Amino acid sequence: MAALLTLAVSRQSSILAAEIRVNPPSGGVAIFVLPVPDPALGALSAETAAVLREAFERCGRLAPVEEHRLRWAFGGARGGSAIDVYEDAARRLDVDLYMVVELRRLGESYRATMRSIPLREELAAMERTAAFESRIMINIPQKLAAAAVMLHRGVPVSASVLARLDDGSFILGAGQWHGVGRGQWPVSGLGTMEILESGRYESVARIPGGGPGIGSKIIIPVYPDVRSLSRRYETRISENTIARYGAGATLLKGTDARKRYIEGACVINPGGNACLPVYGAFLATGYLGFKDHRPDVSGLAVSGSVLALQFSLVPFATGFSARFFPWERDGDKSRGMQRMQYFLWASSPLTVSAAYLDQLAVQFSRSGTLPPFFEDRNAFAALCSAVVPGGGQFYKARRLAGWGFFLSEMSLGAASAYYFGEKTVGGALLGVLGAVKLADIAAAFFMRAGYDTYNRETAADDAAPVPFLGVRESPDGGKITMLGVSLHY
Amino acid sequence: MRLSAAVAVLLFAAAARPAIAARPVAAVAGVETKSPRGRSLAEMFAGSLEAALRSSGAFDQIDRELLADQLSRYGCDAEPCQIGFARSAGVSLLVRGKLEERAGGLGFRVEAYGIDAPYFGRMLYRYSVDVPAGTTAPGAKELGLICEEHAIRAVAGALSVFRIPVPLSDDGQGVLAVSGSIRVKAGEYDLFRTGPTAPTGHAVRVDERIGKVRIDLRGSVTGAGSAGPRAGDYVLTGLGDDAARTARLHRARKEEAVFQNPGYSDAILAALFSVPASASMPLMAPLGYYRYGDFEGLCLWAANAAPWLYLEASGLLRRPSELRKDRRDVPRETSARYTFALYMLGIGGVPLFVDAFAHRYLHDASLYGGAQPVVGGEPTAVFLSVVSGGGGHFYKGHRYWGYLYFHLNNALVYSVLREYSYSWRYNAGTGSYRKSRGDEGRLRLYLGALGAVKVIEVAHVLLIGHSISAGRVTEERFSVAPELLYDDRGFAPALRISYRF
Numbered sequence: 001m002a003a004l005l006t007l008a009v010s011r012q013s014s015i016l017a018a019e020i021r022v023n024p025p026s027g028g029v030a031i032f033v034l035p036v037p038d039p040a041l042g043a044l045s046a047e048t049a050a051v052l053r054e055a056f057e058r059c060g061r062l063a064p065v066e067e068h069r070l071r072w073a074f075g076g077a078r079g080g081s082a083i084d085v086y087e088d089a090a091r092r093l094d095v096d097l098y099m100v101v102e103l104r105r106l107g108e109s110y111r112a113t114m115r116s117i118p119l120r121e122e123l124a125a126m127e128r129t130a131a132f133e134s135r136i137m138i139n140i141p142q143k144l145a146a147a148a149v150m151l152h153r154g155v156p157v158s159a160s161v162l163a164r165l166d167d168g169s170f171i172l173g174a175g176q177w178h179g180v181g182r183g184q185w186p187v188s189g190l191g192t193m194e195i196l197e198s199g200r201y202e203s204v205a206r207i208p209g210g211g212p213g214i215g216s217k218i219i220i221p222v223y224p225d226v227r228s229l230s231r232r233y234e235t236r237i238s239e240n241t242i243a244r245y246g247a248g249a250t251l252l253k254g255t256d257a258r259k260r261y262i263e264g265a266c267v268i269n270p271g272g273n274a275c276l277p278v279y280g281a282f283l284a285t286g287y288l289g290f291k292d293h294r295p296d297v298s299g300l301a302v303s304g305s306v307l308a309l310q311f312s313l314v315p316f317a318t319g320f321s322a323r324f325f326p327w328e329r330d331g332d333k334s335r336g337m338q339r340m341q342y343f344l345w346a347s348s349p350l351t352v353s354a355a356y357l358d359q360l361a362v363q364f365s366r367s368g369t370l371p372p373f374f375e376d377r378n379a380f381a382a383l384c385s386a387v388v389p390g391g392g393q394f395y396k397a398r399r400l401a402g403w404g405f406f407l408s409e410m411s412l413g414a415a416s417a418y419y420f421g422e423k424t425v426g427g428a429l430l431g432v433l434g435a436v437k438l439a440d441i442a443a444a445f446f447m448r449a450g451y452d453t454y455n456r457e458t459a460a461d462d463a464a465p466v467p468f469l470g471v472r473e474s475p476d477g478g479k480i481t482m483l484g485v486s487l488h489y
Numbered sequence: 490m491r492l493s494a495a496v497a498v499l500l501f502a503a504a505a506r507p508a509i510a511a512r513p514v515a516a517v518a519g520v521e522t523k524s525p526r527g528r529s530l531a532e533m534f535a536g537s538l539e540a541a542l543r544s545s546g547a548f549d550q551i552d553r554e555l556l557a558d559q560l561s562r563y564g565c566d567a568e569p570c571q572i573g574f575a576r577s578a579g580v581s582l583l584v585r586g587k588l589e590e591r592a593g594g595l596g597f598r599v600e601a602y603g604i605d606a607p608y609f610g611r612m613l614y615r616y617s618v619d620v621p622a623g624t625t626a627p628g629a630k631e632l633g634l635i636c637e638e639h640a641i642r643a644v645a646g647a648l649s650v651f652r653i654p655v656p657l658s659d660d661g662q663g664v665l666a667v668s669g670s671i672r673v674k675a676g677e678y679d680l681f682r683t684g685p686t687a688p689t690g691h692a693v694r695v696d697e698r699i700g701k702v703r704i705d706l707r708g709s710v711t712g713a714g715s716a717g718p719r720a721g722d723y724v725l726t727g728l729g730d731d732a733a734r735t736a737r738l739h740r741a742r743k744e745e746a747v748f749q750n751p752g753y754s755d756a757i758l759a760a761l762f763s764v765p766a767s768a769s770m771p772l773m774a775p776l777g778y779y780r781y782g783d784f785e786g787l788c789l790w791a792a793n794a795a796p797w798l799y800l801e802a803s804g805l806l807r808r809p810s811e812l813r814k815d816r817r818d819v820p821r822e823t824s825a826r827y828t829f830a831l832y833m834l835g836i837g838g839v840p841l842f843v844d845a846f847a848h849r850y851l852h853d854a855s856l857y858g859g860a861q862p863v864v865g866g867e868p869t870a871v872f873l874s875v876v877s878g879g880g881g882h883f884y885k886g887h888r889y890w891g892y893l894y895f896h897l898n899n900a901l902v903y904s905v906l907r908e909y910s911y912s913w914r915y916n917a918g919t920g921s922y923r924k925s926r927g928d929e930g931r932l933r934l935y936l937g938a939l940g941a942v943k944v945i946e947v948a949h950v951l952l953i954g955h956s957i958s959a960g961r962v963t964e965e966r967f968s969v970a971p972e973l974l975y976d977d978r979g980f981a982p983a984l985r986i987s988y989r990f
Binding site for chain 2: 043046047050051053057063064066067068069162163165166167169171175176177196197198199200201202203204236239240242243244256258259262373375383
């Protein structure tokens with residue numbers, strides 16, 4: 001009730017914010033977004049500041065300075081140029097680091113320039129200047145936030161001794177917010193520190209032998225998980241991009257794009273190819289609403305050649321002496337040849353499906369849109385590859401890889417059918433086919449999509465596994481050798 | 490004297506009162522949102538949080554609008570400031586919210602901070618849920634209901650872990666008892682003694698756990714062991730019961746609102762239609778998934794149904810009677826497959842039929858999309874669990890549990906049939922068949938296992954609720970993950986248990 005009374009009385013007051021006792025966790029970070037006259041950019045500025053503040057909050061190293069304190073600092077800031085004014089304001093606030101963000105509109109796209117300037121020597125590694133561009137306005141804050149998170153890579157907890165207690169323990173300026181809590185913690189140069197109790201920003205700690213005096217800095221080698229934090233922002237960027245360029249928002253507005261995609265693949269394309277082989281695959285893409293679409297001749301040529309080969313290989317191989325239909329066998333058609341012919345005929349729907357997916361990859365790339373199911377692109381691409389050889393690669397607009405897998409699997413399939421009766425060769429070929437199929441599915445899952453529209457927005461969203469080898473200083477002075485693979489999923 | 494100075498005195502008075510409140514104070518420090526569009530929804534969510542806290546009956550509350558006005562007046566929008574403010578104002582539980590409008594839907598975040606001991610400002614609970622954007626955007630009424638649901642769940646979750654210190658006081662006759670209006674259940678509690686007060690400007694201190702005490706129904710300390718309690722010591726007690734009750738009540742209300750007729754009539758209908766549903770499952774289930782755009786369900790169906798559909802087809806295409814007509818031997822496997830095919834036609838396909846349709850109805854129900862027919866009945870769930878593998882779980886929307894029981898049930902049914910079926914060996918000399926059955930011991934074993942699985946399945950389906958939560962909780966407080974660490978000594982397998990804050 002005292003609180004209610006307090007608030008009721010203070011409602012009319014002119015109390016200053018500084019009169020409310022708070023425990024700032026550190027000198028913090030000041031985020032300055034340069035003012036812009038454009039109202040849309042003004043809204044973007046506000047959102048950028050909010051998202052950046054959230055990013056710093058989540059990293060738990062530098063607390064963002066509140067809006068009213070920024071205004072206060074600007075009130076008395078002096079400087080020659082605009083940048084000097086920000087530096088002066090940052091020094092008045094006694095922050096550890098300040099960021100200056102400039103937003104601009106360049107035709108259809110938006111551009112942000114971010115400068116992070118540390119004011120403490122130990123944070124020198126956080127100095128960075130970077131520029132980001134996007135055609136989607138709401139992606140700008142997310143890109144900046146992801147970059148701000150990555151600035152925290154390898155930044156340990158640096159906490160001050162705030163007060164000493166009678167029993168030899170001391171108040172440490174780090175707590176749950178920084179990622180430390182009750183227990184034993186290694187401390188650079190001081191052995192082990194025991195945290196007896198922790199609050200959000202402060203803890204009571206003890207170091208055998210007394211520990212350092214008031215104002216001393218204690219470095220705890222605990223690092224923020226920047227990968228998972230930045231992935232959060234990358235996911236948002238991806239979601240925004242799909243919402244803007246996805247087929248459901250562009251080509252097929254008002255309809256269920258996913259259903260159209262399935263219908264196109266399972267009904268329209270087979271029907272189109274039954275009427276007009278190969279070219280029907282291109283015509284079927286029209287069902288997904290492409291305007292003024294043109295066929296890709298190279299893709300049609302490849303698929304046409306493969307289809308022709310599927311029906312003519314056995315007649316050619318037997319000098320046109322064997323009967324044409326696979327179910328009719330004669331003396332010129334060996335059992336192996338008949339099995340292969342069955343395979344080639346039976347797999348012709350896969351060829352027209354591959355042709356269709358290939359034409360779709362071209363149409364989606366040309367129209368700057370993204371196919372349905374793109375939010376689950378990795379799983380869907382793997383599924384496509386499981387059904388159609390190279391299908392996942394086509395889905396991700398990696399046509400060359402798609403045709404590579406398609407031709408490999410079809411050749412191995414035909415050879416396996418031919419040699420099926422011979423245990424050793426047939427078994428080996430089937431084994432190789434299985435291995436290639438697995439590689440196809442895995443590659444489809446992990447391969448980065450080839451749509452420029454998407455890649456432009458998510459430049460950092462790298463799905464390919466990246467090997468790394470490195471050496472890092474260990475907290476106790478030694479070296480840690482690291483070898484591994486970073487996998488983005 | 491400036492008014493602000495007077496307020497500072499009042500703030501000091503608030504802060505200087507006993508650290509342990511007779512009745513704790515809770516405050517909702519607003520719901521942050523970045524978009525102007527989200528403001529009205531954020532306001533609605535904040536109101537729901539406040540109402541949920543009030544309905545828990547455990548707290549005195551600071552008027553939210555008044556608090557918001559004050560915080561905004563002081564520019565106190567950041568976490569450190571609000572925690573400091575809460576501490577100065579004698580608040581025990583501070584709740585902050587955030588609403589995110591994203592391309593993928595709406596995100597509700599709630600963070601709760603304990604201000605007194607044993608938290609000293611720490612975040613004690615975080616609730617995070619994503620409500621996906623469907624094909625149709627929910628209306629204002631539905632959004633209000635979604636806000637209310639998540640507010641109640643978040644508050645119940647926070648209160649389930651929140652502990653409040655309750656001090657012991659002397660009644661003047663040397664008997665120690667818990668003081669204040671907070672209900673403390675009879676039982677054994679850890680006893681804490683307040684440690685040395687932190688220097689001015691710092692909030693955290695080390696309280697000592699000095700032992701255990703037993704508290705009776707009247708709140709008196711009856712057993713102290715070696716603790717040696719004295720007035721001013723405190724025990725920690727929870728306030729989650731009322732909030733959990735409110736959450737259960739809300740859930741029951743939601744079930745009443747979103748299920749049309751969840752009674753025995755649905756179970757009778759399910760019984761009548763189970764055979765045609767099972768027989769038509771191979772065709773109707775994929776059509777159902779496709780009709781409702783449930784492509785995840787379709788993929789799961791294709792992968793999970795394939796082996797059983799193969800057995801069904803194989804049993805029907807290679808019937809024992811046909812083989813006997815041709816006077817050929819009938820292996821036990823063939824007889825078993827045929828009987829299994831009849832089982833799949835008669836009842837075994839029901840679970841997947843149910844999944845194809847119930848999943849959509851439950852999805853609509855979860856987002857308050859009107860009263861849904863057919864789903865929601867407990868008798869129907871039990872009936873489906875009894876007669877089929879995982880049917881009740883699919884019916885309640887627990888797809889992965891459903892598939893687990895489906896496979897387990899089918900494997901056991903097939904094993905039973907395999908041992909029970911006859912193998913028919915044709916004797917050309919006598920022109921007759923000699924039939925023999927499988928191992929009786931194994932048959933009993935499989936039957937026993939099937940019975941046990943059924944009992945567990947039915948009990949499980951009765952214990953779990955319908956999957957009608959609006960959205961998906963994305964952030965848990967605890968997570969466990971295997972990890973491989975490498976240092977100078979080589980690789981070391983490890984298990985990472987992390988607590989998110």
